[in-house]
Amino acid sequence: MVIELKEISIQDIDEYLKVPITLEIHRVLEVKLEDDGLKGIQLVEKELEESYIKDYDDDSDIEGLKDKFDMSNWGFFIASMEDENVGGVIIAYDTPGINMLSGRDDLAVVWDIRVHPEHRGRGIGHMLFQKAVDWSKERDCKLLKVETQNINVPACNFYVKEGCELGCIDRYAYSGDERLSHETMLIWYLELQ
Numbered sequence: 491m492v493i494e495l496k497e498i499s500i501q502d503i504d505e506y507l508k509v510p511i512t513l514e515i516h517r518v519l520e521v522k523l524e525d526d527g528l529k530g531i532q533l534v535e536k537e538l539e540e541s542y543i544k545d546y547d548d549d550s551d552i553e554g555l556k557d558k559f560d561m562s563n564w565g566f567f568i569a570s571m572e573d574e575n576v577g578g579v580i581i582a583y584d585t586p587g588i589n590m591l592s593g594r595d596d597l598a599v600v601w602d603i604r605v606h607p608e609h610r611g612r613g614i615g616h617m618l619f620q621k622a623v624d625w626s627k628e629r630d631c632k633l634l635k636v637e638t639q640n641i642n643v644p645a646c647n648f649y650v651k652e653g654c655e656l657g658c659i660d661r662y663a664y665s666g667d668e669r670l671s672h673e674t675m676l677i678w679y680l681e682l683q
């Protein structure tokens with residue numbers, strides 16, 4: 491299996507978005523507070539009685555971002571196998587107005603990472619994540635940051651496997667959005683130096 495990574499620009503985002511990012515949610519990490527949080531927060535894996543499909547593209551507007559922000563500092567990569575696009579990663583960097591970047595130029599964010607459902611679990615995600623790591627190091631970043639949710643257990647396991655550590659649990663991050671209010675935001679960090 492030969493996987494090639496090619497860099498694209500935001501103009502080619504349509505090609506990128508053709509790789510599905512959907513996943514079936516069978517289990518979640520239930521967020522449990524001890525003594526209202528004074529004694530810590532636990533994430534406990536729980537099977538759902540009924541699974542459901544999550545599609546990140548329903549809630550994010552990557553195309554629309556280019557009208558609001560200067561994305562010239564961002565990295566866009568597509569993984570392909572025998573001319574089929576099987577995955578991709580987008581890295582945000584040094585862009586005023588992007589809250590996730592906290593106004594820092596020594597921090598990058600894995601904005602999006604996806605592998606086609608038929609090709610998951612074969613190391614393509616690892617390749618893409620490592621691309622994000624190398625790309626960020628080339629820009630002297632000290633930290634790589636990535637957001638996911640307690641409902642995406644495979645992604646949490648994946649980030650841990652890539653060396654990330656949990657930095658933030660925000661139970662109210664999506665509380666203003668009725669469709670997402672049951673999700674808890676988890677922010678993972680990888681120290682690069």
Ligand SMILES: CC(C)(COP(=O)(O)OP(=O)(O)OC[C@H]1O[C@@H](n2cnc3c(N)ncnc32)[C@H](O)[C@@H]1OP(=O)(O)O)[C@@H](O)C(=O)NCCC(=O)NCCS
Pocket residue numbers: 511512513546603604605606609610611612613614615616617637638639642643644645647648649651
């Ligand atoms: C998360 C994702 C990008 C990982 O890509 P992948 O190609 O499946 O991952 P890899 O094959 O490189 O896996 C690397 C390691 O992560 C772990 N991992 C990956 N998928 C996993 C899963 N479903 N369950 C548990 N661990 C998993 C494995 O331990 C694996 O290590 P191994 O090679 O020793 O088995 C991919 O599953 C995906 O596209 N998911 C849907 C989109 C998504 O959730 N994006 C992130 C949004 S925050």
